[in-house]
Amino acid sequence: MQRQVQRFLQRSVQGLCGGKSAFSLCLSLISIGLATSISEATPPRPPEKEESCEILVVGGGLAGAATAYEALLAGRTVCMSEITDWVGGQISSQGTSALDERPTQRRLLFYPRGYLEFRSLIKEEYNRLNPGQCWVSESCFLPEDGHQLLFEELQKAAKKGKGTLKWYPNTVIKELEIARGSNGGEQIQSAIAIQHQPAPGTPPLNTEPLSQTIEDAYRYQDSPRFEKTIIRFVPLRQPEATDTSSPGDRPADWYVVDATETGEIIALADVPYRLGIDPRSPFEPSSSSTTNDPYCTQGFTYTFAMQATEDPQPHVKPPFYDRYAPYYSYELERLANFTLVYTYRRIWSAKYEKNLPSNPREYPIHPGDISMQNWTWGNDYRPGNPEDNLIYTRQQLIETGQLEPGGWMGGLRTATLQAGEEHAKGFFYWLVRGTTDSQLGEGVKQPHPNHRYLSGLDSPMGTAHGLSKYPYMREGRRIIGRPGWGHPDGFTVWEIDISRADYSEDFYRLNLLPEEYRRLWESLGGLETVEIIREKPDLDNMPRRSRSTIYPDSVGIAHYAIDFHPCMTLSPPETPGNTEREGERRGAGTAYPFQIPLRALIPQRIDNLLVAGKSIATSHIAAAAYRVHSFEWSAGAAAGTTAAFALEKGLLPYQLVDDLPQREPALELLQKRLVQNGNPISFPNTSIFNNSWEDWK
DSSP, X not given: OHHHHHHHHHXXXXXXXXXXXXXXXXXXXXXXHHTTOXXXXXXXXXXXXXXXXXXXXXXXXXXXXXXXXXXXXXXXXEEEEOSSSOSBGGGTTTOOOBOOOOHHHHHHTOSOHHHHHHHHHHHHHHSSSOTTOOSSOSOBOOHHHHHHHHHHHHHHHHHHHTOEEEEEOSEEEEEEEEEEOTTSOEEEEEEEEEEEEEOTTSOOTTSSOHHHHHHHHTOSSOOSSEEEEEEEEEESSOOOTTOOSOGGGSOOSOXXXXXXXXXXXXXXXXXXXEOSBOOOOSSSTTOXXXXXXXXXXXXXXXXXXXXXXXXXXXXXXXXXHHHHTTTOXXXXXXXXXXXXXXXXXXXXXXXXXXXXXXXXGGOOOOTTOEEEEOOTTTTEEOOOSTTTOSBOOHHHHHHTTTTSTTXXXXXXXXXXXXXXXXXXHHHHHHHHHOOOOTTTOTTSOOOOOSEEEOOBTTSTTOBSSSBOSSOBOSOOOEEOBOOBTTBTTOOOBOGGGTBOOOTTSHHHHHHSOHHHHHHHHHHTOGGGHHHHHHHOOOGGGOOOOSSOXXXXXXXXXXXXXXXXXXXXXSSSXXXXXXXXXXXXGGGOBOBOOEEEEGGGGOBSSBTTEEEOGGGSSBOHHHHTTTTSHHHHHHHHHHHHHHHHHHHHHTOOGGGGTTTTTSOOHHHHHHHHHHHHTTOOSSOTTOOTTOOOOGGGO
């Protein structure tokens, strides 16, 4: 609607102003009056509360917590909103309290300082780092403890840095006020949020699953379920009364950081972004599609906890079980072992074993042991079609009215959330009573009735229904960074920037055009790139670098495999005989240790918005590695440090990188600060001359 109004005004102005050049001059003068508000936040009743801060962090997951942590240590006033009542995301409200880490990075403890502090707090709390004695990680713990310990860490950071944390749980952002300056720059001026609490005489929060409450949470009106408080977040530092410049023409008064799990703010602000599969290209050569497919994102997972018991337990078959049963499987013969699955993410070991067997199949399971379930062919729910995708595309947001003023409802398909919840509960029943296996056939799955499903507000997930408060999200909307040096269509971290794939395989020669195949190898040339372009050697003898891309604007690090949980071919995902989307796993595999470039955190158009977590500027395949715990923390630490630095220096983040590849002195100061603060921006021995990364597989 706002763009329609602008086009109407432009046509009207052109009629008044005459010719093309006169129109441009006239429009620039008139735009001074129009610029102050291109989108107005207008709730149906005045906000009950106005809250001011220097940095508004939207999303209290690991990326959001890390953003707040660094900003608090820098002495800043931070508002942090979160749709659930727990901070931590993956380690708490999403239930995946098993730290995904790579062996070499873990052995060197080469992580950001806040992440290291959290690991230490886990060890102090339990007197050991791995109280669950799981085998997927060296640290598996209870989700509620993840929340409590991380919140204490934030409070300590505020005290140490003399910052202020304003924590808003059970809060969603509903509208943004965005202002445009005469030079075209845009800034978020305020954000309207809704905080909910139980209405009098109703059950406490976390009684119902997310699918039953999410739409209510985004409505302004009170309901039989919730009482609502409308909050307006505004900058702490207001411009001087004598400053008559438009907001888009001056340094930012505050920063907004999108640390949500699905990229809510980038969708609401309508900045350019991608969703789902990117088309095959020299930069994304393993893509499963020649065109983009925004509906096929990685599967999401409602986790749950189950406890081993001395005796068999009664289990009631869910009324929806038969719908989902055709999906469940151990997946592979080497994984077809209940003990293996149960101890994979065991988050509490009732009897700590000093000497565990080398084979997890032989791990003892004691009554009282608690396991968190997160299994690809189990409680992963993997839609991938326009009728069932979870994260709405921009076109779907338009069609559902969510980009209209006051229309934002979170950008998710509620029916798919509900299906994911049922699917997860069905998986528990399959584990304890099921006898079928969709991938391995009959005679493989045996019942294991000596286990109970843990539910209740005092259960590990903190919910009456026993599921995680929010699903574990592996992929969301991903911004397209600003066009610039080497990235004329917008900055992106691509597959070839991190993957160890063997691109000499026939697949790439056969599925890329000849000029695309040569471009692929030119891009992989490293120090030899210029010579390859000039000499055009035989493609069979092309050299390639054996490292990830090194970024001059790196502000963080991460390392993980390119790990896929692909969408399913048919809708719904539980359709009998369904298969994973063909070709989606081709891009999976090992990756080199990689960096987080600042350009990946900076969206187009809006100058005081930064992105942290899974919505940074990566491709679909690269995002499969840029998504685990330590990455989220590193990206958040970069966002928090950058926002505090930009406020201090009176700079906008894009100004730190807009002259690359020339030297950027202010960027170098930011990078120096990150390193001095204990937030690495490169791995040991990172150099364009170092191609020896065999120890980092």
